[in-house]
Amino acid sequence: MELQTIIEQASAHCDLTQVEDEKRLYTLTQTLLDQATLSVEDVRNAAARNTTPLEFRVAAKLFESRRFALRNKKAISVGVVFAMWGEQNRLRPKSDSNPNGEDALRRKIAQLEWISADSPISWHLYAVDDGCPHGSGRLAQEIVHDLSQGERVKVLFLKDQLGKGAGIIGRIRSVDESRKGGSVILGCQHAIRDGMDAIIYTDADSSVHLGQIGLLLQKFIHEGHRIVLGNRKLPDAVLVKAEDRWGVGIKVLRHMQRMVGQAIYSLGILDTQAAFKLYERETLKRILASTNVVDFSFDTDWIACAIARGERIETIPFAFIDSFAESASITQGPMTTWESLLKGLVQSVRAHGLTHNRAMAQVIDQEIKDARDLECLIDHLPAELVDTDPERLGDPKIMSPEALQAWIRERKRRDRLSSRHA
Numbered sequence: 001m002e003l004q005t006i007i008e009q010a011s012a013h014c015d016l017t018q019v020e021d022e023k024r025l026y027t028l029t030q031t032l033l034d035q036a037t038l039s040v041e042d043v044r045n046a047a048a049r050n051t052t053p054l055e056f057r058v059a060a061k062l063f064e065s066r067r068f069a070l071r072n073k074k075a076i077s078v079g080v081v082f083a084m085w086g087e088q089n090r091l092r093p094k095s096d097s098n099p100n101g102e103d104a105l106r107r108k109i110a111q112l113e114w115i116s117a118d119s120p121i122s123w124h125l126y127a128v129d130d131g132c133p134h135g136s137g138r139l140a141q142e143i144v145h146d147l148s149q150g151e152r153v154k155v156l157f158l159k160d161q162l163g164k165g166a167g168i169i170g171r172i173r174s175v176d177e178s179r180k181g182g183s184v185i186l187g188c189q190h191a192i193r194d195g196m197d198a199i200i201y202t203d204a205d206s207s208v209h210l211g212q213i214g215l216l217l218q219k220f221i222h223e224g225h226r227i228v229l230g231n232r233k234l235p236d237a238v239l240v241k242a243e244d245r246w247g248v249g250i251k252v253l254r255h256m257q258r259m260v261g262q263a264i265y266s267l268g269i270l271d272t273q274a275a276f277k278l279y280e281r282e283t284l285k286r287i288l289a290s291t292n293v294v295d296f297s298f299d300t301d302w303i304a305c306a307i308a309r310g311e312r313i314e315t316i317p318f319a320f321i322d323s324f325a326e327s328a329s330i331t332q333g334p335m336t337t338w339e340s341l342l343k344g345l346v347q348s349v350r351a352h353g354l355t356h357n358r359a360m361a362q363v364i365d366q367e368i369k370d371a372r373d374l375e376c377l378i379d380h381l382p383a384e385l386v387d388t389d390p391e392r393l394g395d396p397k398i399m400s401p402e403a404l405q406a407w408i409r410e411r412k413r414r415d416r417l418s419s420r421h422a
Contacts, residue, residue, distance in 0.1 A: 010056035016206045016321045017102045028059040057238045061319045065214030075120040079191025081201040083183035084136035100325045102206045111210035126187035128156045131175025158183045181298030203275040205323040216278040225314040226283040230276030237317035247378035258394025263354035272300045297344020308352035335371040359401035367408045376415035382407045
C-alpha cells in the first residue's frame with residue numbers, strides 16, 4: 001500500500017483514553033509495519049508534514065518503537081513505575097457513571113505486552129499508592145488479581161514503607177509529605193532491587209502510550225545513553241495539551257523557572273516534567289542516594305543531580321495526548337503544583353551546586369510563601385513578557401529578577417486590596 005494512501009486513511013482525531021481509538025492506532029501501526037520497504041525516515045518525514053492527521057503522527061512513533069523492538073537482539077529487563085493518587089476513576093473502565101474512566105492499569109499492561117511480544121524485552125510494572133484517600137492501591141490490587149500477567153505487576157503502598165530502611169523513604173514520616181515523588185522513588189527502588197536493567201517512569205493516566213518505550217530503549221541499548229528523557233518540546237514530538245487551562249501568567253512562572261534552572265534548560269532539557277523517562281539501574285541508584293525531594297519537583301532534582309555528576313543526558317521526541325480531566329494538578333490545585341516546582345528547583349540547584357540565577361532564587365524565597373502567592377499572578381502578565389518568544393524565557397535581559405520582584409509585589413498588593421473590597 002502506498003504511504004500516501006495510508007496517511008489519507010488516518011483520522012484527524014486520536015484520544016488515547018478511548019479503547020476504539022487505540023484499536024485503530026494498532027491497526028494503522030501494523031499497516032506501516034507490514035510495508036517491508038518503508039523506512040523509519042520515510043515515516044518520520046511523512047509525520048512531520050503540517051497536513052498529516054494526528055492518528056498517523058502517533059502511529060509513526062509506535063511504528064518506530066515497535067520496529068526497534070522486533071529488530072533488537074539484546075535481552076533487556078525494563079521496570080515501569082507510576083504513582084497513584086486520586087486515580088480510582090481512571091483505573092476503572094469508562095462508563096456512564098464513570099465518564100473519565102480509562103481502564104488505565106489493564107491498558108498499560110496490554111501496551112507493554114504489545115511492544116515486547118516476539119522480542120527479548122521483558123518487563124515488570126510497579127504501581128505505587130501515594131497515600132490515596134480513595135483507595136487507588138486497593139483497586140489496583142483487585143485488578144491485578146484477575147489478570148494472567150499479575151506476576152509481573154507489583155502494587156506497592158508508600159505508607160507501608162515510611163520510616164523503614166536507608167534513603168529518603170526511610171526519612172518520610174507521613175504520606176502527606178509526598179507529592180508523587182515519594183511513590184515514584186519507592187517504585188524505582190523495588191525495580192532496582194529486582195535487577196531491572198532500565199527503569200522508566202510514567203504517569204497513571206493514558207497520556208503516554210507505553211508502546212513507545214522502544215524509542216527510549218533504542219537510545220539506551222544501541223547508543224549507550226544511561227539517561228534518556230522524553231521531550232514534548234522537540235520539533236518531531238506530538239503534543240496535544242490543553243494549555244489554555246493555565247492563565248496568561250504561566251509565562252511569568254516559566255520565566256522564573258528557567259532563570260533558576262539555567263544549568264538544566266541551557267542543555268536543551270526544556271520539558272523537565274514529562275512523565276516518560278529512562279534511567280539505567282546503577283545510574284539511578286546513585287541519583288536516589290543523593291535526592292532529598294519527594295514532591296512534584298523530583299524530576300528536576302534527578303536531572304540536577306545527573307548534571308552535577310557529569311552524566312550525559314539524551315532527549316527524544318514522543319507522542320503525548322493529554323488526559324487532564326482527573327489530573328492531580330487540577331484536583332490538588334495547579335498552583336500547589338507550581339509552588340512545589342519552583343521551590344523544589346531552587347532547593348535542587350543549591351543542593352547540587354549548579355549554576356543558577358541567585359537573584360531569582362532569592363525572589364522566590366522572599367515572595368512565594370505558598371500557592372496563594374502564585375494564584376494572584378497566574379491571570380496577569382507584565383508588559384515585558386507579553387510578546388516574548390517562549391524560547392527566550394529565562395533571559396534576565398528581557399525581565400530581570402528585580403523587575404519581577406517589583407511586579408510580584410504590586411500584584412500581591414492589588415490582590416489584598418481586591419480581597420478587602422470583595
